[in-house]
Structures are given as C-alpha cells and as structure tokens.
Amino acid sequence: MSASTAPTRADLLALLAVITTAQWQDFGAAAARHGLTAMQAKVLSQLDNGPLPMRAIAERLVCDASNITGIVDRLESHGFVHREVSPSDRRVKNVVTTDSGRDTIRRVRAEMRATHGALDALGEAERASLYDMLDRMRPIMESRGQL
Amino acid sequence: MSASTAPTRADLLALLAVITTAQWQDFGAAAARHGLTAMQAKVLSQLDNGPLPMRAIAERLVCDASNITGIVDRLESHGFVHREVSPSDRRVKNVVTTDSGRDTIRRVRAEMRATHGALDALGEAERASLYDMLDRMRPIMESRGQL
C-alpha cells in the first residue's frame, strides 16, 4: 500500500494506463445511457462553453475536419446541436448546442461515477496535492500530445 | 501554481480528462510509427506477459469476443502474433507474440514521449506520492469500469 518500495516509472505508466482506460470506458458508458457515443459526447462537451466552427472542433479533437461533418450530422439529427452560418465569414459554420444538448452533456458528466468514486477515495488535502501534480504534468501532455 | 485555491472535484475531473486524452493520443501516435493501430498495440501489450486465449483478450479489453478475431487477424497478417490451438481444449486458440511483435510493442511503449515527459516533470518523491494516490484510486476505477 505504501510507496516505500519505490515504484518505477514503468509502474506509474501502467497505473496511468489503468486510470486512462477506466475513465474513458466510464465516459462512454455514461454517454451511452443518454443515447450518445463517446465521440459525440466529447464534441458536445467542447461546445458547452459556447459555439465553435467545425474547423475549431476538429483542432480540439486532433482529427481531420472531414470527420466532424458526420459526427455533427448525427448530433444534429438527434436535436442536440444545430449549424449556423457565420455572419462574418459565410464559409464558416458555427455549431451551437440546443437546450437539450446542454442538459444531456451535463447529465453525462454528472454520471461519471467511477471517476467520482475514485476521487472520493482520497482525502481533501490529497486531492489538492493530486491536482497540483497533474496540473504540472498538463502542459507537457497537451503540447506534445498535439503532434 | 500552488493548490491553495482549493481546486474543486470538477477541476480534478477536467484535468484527468486532459491527461486521459493526451495519453491515449500519445499511445496511438507511438503505435502508428510502428504500423499499428492503438487497439492492435493494446492487444500486443496484453500478450507481453505470455500467450492468451482469444476469449481472455476480449475480457481484458472489455469488448465482445467477435472483435478480437479481426484484430488478431490483422496482427497475424503483419507477423506480430500467431494462433496456436490449445492442447488441452481444442476449442481454445492461444495467441502468441512473435519476436517481431514483442520487439515492436516494447519500442512503442518506450516512445510514449509525452507521458514520459510529463512524469519527468515531477521529482522522485512526487512520483512516489502520485503512485500512492493513483494506486488507491485504482480498485474503484477498475471495479466500476468493468460494468
């Protein structure tokens, strides 16, 4: 239980892989309960802070822009989002969440039970400490991850 | 930088999502450099500790057994694994990595640069502490994630 046995970097990598896999599966399961795929939920999640052009969504998901057409098509057919031609540049289409879309993605996030439960296994001070460490890892994960 | 501003659980969830996404993308990019998809690399990874029946691979990947047929087909066509009928139960096929498969997946893991870099951003004592925390989160992530 204690870390007195000096875990190696490989141990940490393996643990991170477990957390990564569990969180992604948990997210997919929560999305499925609301009729969404994991990718659809991820796109909806990106839109929670305001509308985004198709191109911007592709950049955030680190995938080709052509993929977004289909994902947004399916979200739109379920009434979770709609497209609006940008007034300033008629080539651009802004994707906007509907009230239904906003409510749904918030429920999905609220239902990520495994992750919530795992965080509750830590005390208040430990959570702050974990946040501190992850926050310092973040820039490196983000910057190199975009390659 | 310090956590004195009392990060909320939502902050932690958002950070974990960033780490999760970055690590998965990093893994996929490393796999692609060696001609593998992320799922093929994940299967190869499971086999590094010894052969496994098709069914056991499906359980570890938390997916239907029928998917494994195709993934192993593609791994086999590239010479990374081969199937062996089990001597004790002729219904069972054990999947065994070739030398090429073993070398390749080890290179993939060694090349997970973003994750390695992020871990290196922490000091020795911090890595031990992070390991300790993640290790306590693990049982909950795993148990509920398998639903």
Next chain:
DNA sequence: TATTGTTATACTCTATAACTATA
C-alpha cells in the same frame, strides 16, 4: 490562390446474431 466545409472512399473498431467445432 487559400480556406471552410462537404462528399466519396476505404479501413478499423464495435455490438449483435447466427454458425462450427469442440467439450
């Protein structure tokens, strides 16, 4: 000319259901 979004295409991953060969 360059950019945004779409379409067409091909491949991979995924679940479901039906099938086979073993047990």
Next chain:
DNA sequence: TATAGTTATAGAGTATAACAATA
C-alpha cells in the same frame, strides 16, 4: 447443452483526396 471462436452485418470513427463556395 454449454463454450470458444468465427462469420455476417450494420453503424460509427478515422484519414486521404477531390470538390464547391467563399474569402
């Protein structure tokens, strides 16, 4: 009967290339 693996099918995500509309 039950189990291991396969096949068939359909839907979704992915990259590439070519295209229309707009800048």
